[in-house]
Amino acid sequence: MPELPEVEVIKDGLRRKLRNRTIKGVDILFKGSIKNLSPPVFGKRMLGRKFEDVSRRGKFLIFSLDNGSFLIIHLRMTGQLTYCPSNEEADKYLCLKFILDNGYQLRFMDMRRFGVVYLVKKLEEITTLANLGPEPLESNFTALSLEEILKGQKKKVKIVLMDQNLIAGIGNIYATEALYQAKINPERKANQLTEAEVKELHRAIRDILQRSISARGTSTDNYRDAEGKKGNFQYQLQVYQRGGEPCSRCGAKISQIKISGRSTYFCPSCQK
DNA sequence: AATCGTTCCTGATAGC
DNA sequence: TGCTATCAGGAACGAT
Numbered sequence: 233m234p235e236l237p238e239v240e241v242i243k244d245g246l247r248r249k250l251r252n253r254t255i256k257g258v259d260i261l262f263k264g265s266i267k268n269l270s271p272p273v274f275g276k277r278m279l280g281r282k283f284e285d286v287s288r289r290g291k292f293l294i295f296s297l298d299n300g301s302f303l304i305i306h307l308r309m310t311g312q313l314t315y316c317p318s319n320e321e322a323d324k325y326l327c328l329k330f331i332l333d334n335g336y337q338l339r340f341m342d343m344r345r346f347g348v349v350y351l352v353k354k355l356e357e358i359t360t361l362a363n364l365g366p367e368p369l370e371s372n373f374t375a376l377s378l379e380e381i382l383k384g385q386k387k388k389v390k391i392v393l394m395d396q397n398l399i400a401g402i403g404n405i406y407a408t409e410a411l412y413q414a415k416i417n418p419e420r421k422a423n424q425l426t427e428a429e430v431k432e433l434h435r436a437i438r439d440i441l442q443r444s445i446s447a448r449g450t451s452t453d454n455y456r457d458a459e460g461k462k463g464n465f466q467y468q469l470q471v472y473q474r475g476g477e478p479c480s481r482c483g484a485k486i487s488q489i490k491i492s493g494r495s496t497y498f499c500p501s502c503q504k
Numbered sequence: 505a506a507t508c509g510t511t512c513c514t515g516a517t518a519g520c
Numbered sequence: 521t522g523c524t525a526t527c528a529g530g531a532a533c534g535a536t
Contacts, residue, residue: 233529264512291530308530310514325514344513346530360531387507396531403530453528493509494529 236401245458311347
């Protein structure tokens with residue numbers, strides 16, 4: 233599933249390609265993807281617009297358009313966004329496509345159809361976007377800011393890491409892996425971590441996210457970049473989807489449990 | 505107020 | 521072989 237690193241890779245891939253491209257056609261194949269407008273109004277408003285920039289906030293992709301409005305896309309579980317030649321065969325799960333002025337298309341595919349698309353005049357119209365916590369890779373996200381966040385939370389630390397209102401962009405994969413790297417049990421209460429553990433966790437979060445971006449994201453499932461290619465970080469995962477296998481640090485058997493309905497993997501021996 | 509369960513959706517897999 | 525049941529999960533929403 234696309235989390236911060238995957239969305240970042242897609243953003244970088246689309247940015248150069250879409251800049252100054254004009255939309256010559258809009259084809260809505262699954263109306264349910266478009267959340268804040270009726271599909272005909274969405275199509276009418278997108279037609280003729282020019283892409284000025286593409287950015288990312290948390291797991292949201294933000295496309296700035298030439299009239300000051302924004303196209304906002306959240307890929308959720310199985311959404312894919314690709315830039316491809318118009319004559320390339322369409323995916324079975326194509327939900328939305330923009331026909332560009334250079335013989336290429338921007339296509340949104342989504343097997344499980346959880347992904348969401350908005351067209352807004354102001355970013356604040358999307359409250360979940362407006363309420364996002366800090367970007368973990370920005371320099372103002374320090375060990376101290378993580379400490380402040382965790383201190384106020386009685387919930388399990390893994391739940392807190394995945395809460396988009398507290399920290400933006402971390403989902404199940406990276407919360408699981410960061411806690412493994414920091415040697416912290418995912419069931420620990422957030423406000424009960426020691427200062428040293430918080431520092432270690434802060435370092436682990438940034439390290440994991442950065443390494444995944446370098447590896448072009450995790451394709452355990454159906455994540456693809458803007459060119460339709462798989463990422464490679466799945467080969468570096470230490471515990472995620474490795475229940476029953478030996479821990480690479482101590483050899484103990486990796487546990488698989490559920491926390492708030494989400495599969496969680498950890499080493500019961502070295503994550504205290 | 506905080507936490508839990510349900511919903512959306514379809515493919516992969518397990519079990520009979 | 522072929523059927524059904526279960527599971528996967530981000531985030532909104534309803535229920536407790």
